[in-house]
Amino acid sequence: MAGAAPHVMVLPFPAQGHVTPLMELSHRLVDHGFQVTFVCTEPIHKLLLDALQRDADGDSGGGEALDGIRLVSIPDGLADGDSRRDLGKVLAGVLGRVPGYVVELIRATEASGERKVRWLVADSTMACCYQAARDLGVRVASVCPASAACLVTSLRIPQLVQDGFFDHNGFPKRNGKIELAPGMPPLCPTQMAWNIDGAPEGRQAAFELVLGMAQVTGLAEIVMCNSFLEAETAAFELCPDIVPIGPLFADQELRKPVGQFWPEDASCLEWLDAQPEGSVVYVAFGSFTIFDPRQFRELAEGLELTGRPFLWVVRPDFTSGGLSKAWFDEFQKRVAGKGVIVSWCPQQQVRARCTAKNCSIMPCVLSPSPAMIHVYLDVHVGSGASGGGVLRVALRMELGDGGGKERRAHPVLALLLRPVRKPELHLRHLEDWFGRDAWRGWHRDQGRGEDQTRTAHRRQGNCGEGTGARGCSSQER
DSSP: OOOOOOEEEOOOOOSSHHHHEEEEEEEEHHHHTTTEEEEEEHHHHHHHHHHHHHHTTTSSSSGGGHHHHEEEEOOSSSOSSSSSTTTTHHHHHHHTTTTHHHHHHHHHHHHTOOOEEEEEEEEEGGGGGGGHHHTTEEEEEEEOOOOOOHHHHHHHHHHHHHTTTTTTTSOOOOOOOOOTTTTSSOOOOGGGOOOOEEEEEHHOOOOHHHHHHHHHHHHHHEESSSTTTTHHHHHHHHHHTTOOOOOOOTTHHHOSOOOOOOOOTHHHHHHHTTTTTTEEEOOOOTTTTOOOOOHHHHHHHHHHHHSSSSSEOOOOOOSSSOOOOOOOOOOHHHHTTTTEEEOOOOOHHHTOSSBBOOOOOOHHHHHSSSSOOOOOSSSTHHHIIIIISSSSSSEEEEOOOOSOOOOOHHHHHHHHSSSOOOOHHHHHHHHHHHHHHHHHHHHHHHHOOOOOOSSSSEEEESSSTTTTEEEEEEEEE
């Protein structure tokens, strides 16, 4: 076995935005001489196999591009009748059962005569599996596929609980924004990653998962992040042991599959190329976001009111049910020729062509287009704030929940994206809608950056449990 390629097991969280960057990392590991076993839960594994078959049928590389990567599945810990769209149940399965399945897989791999697994390269949200791998003599490297602000915030959650910002179940105990350090995006205590809809046990599972992420610096020998220093200097300075490895993009020739769950409709590219430069609005919400029918209609009407051409990605499971098919058919007729609706698209090729989008923060940062974001989960703990509050590439938009407390999307979209004939009137509408001080403050920050007033509470803590991590501080604004 002398000179044999070291065997690495790669373990993403079971969601599109986690699988894709870790698959991209796996290709790079293979390029550097590693043998990779890519482990997904069974439903995700099936989606990947289906995607590879589509690639092979389309003569786009297919299985040949997976040289050096072996796809393996483990159970997801859910019962047959459980919904895989219920995030609370998915998280409970990950926390409760997936670590045991990983142990079984590592042992079975060694028993079969395969090369010994030397490293577990795992998603930071799969930190529940780290200790189990270490107990088997497997070294651990952690990868955060989201922003550095997301990772640093997660590392800081136990200290924020200790400092009295949250109770031991994650419920906020103080009002106001929290800032970990100058230049870091402020956190809203009520919009943290564990504040998900659904049963209380789902919320608790989400809180436990984020708490588990705080252990990564103590259990992983290497902690990596899909970001880069220039984009998030403050976060990397706060925790200098985090290694920036982003952006993790597919190869330029797009020959290597990166695990797209749904067929990509490339026909929209020809339509995009026919539109005037800088004119198209790109709207996409990833693989997990779900809108209720009222939010869906609100967004659709807002896009129509902009009067601009748009490309909208609407997954088959994008709404929670109850959307009128007759209404949607009529909407598509009204916007025909102006708007294109697809179930999935080649995002890397699309995002270089459009003027506005809603997708994960890192693509927003790296593309040349401005963005408007609607945050479904801040697990993005910090990711949404990064786009709108510090990186200054996006304006955050809230879709109402029917309670009347949040601004409706369609007038906001119309005001921001319609052609401006009278700038003074346009500005007054925006000031009236957002609140004069809030709008001017946001607009001022785009040029001034980090010149913000900060007050009160500052305490020293640890970025994590590992050695060598520089102390963090928390701050309430």
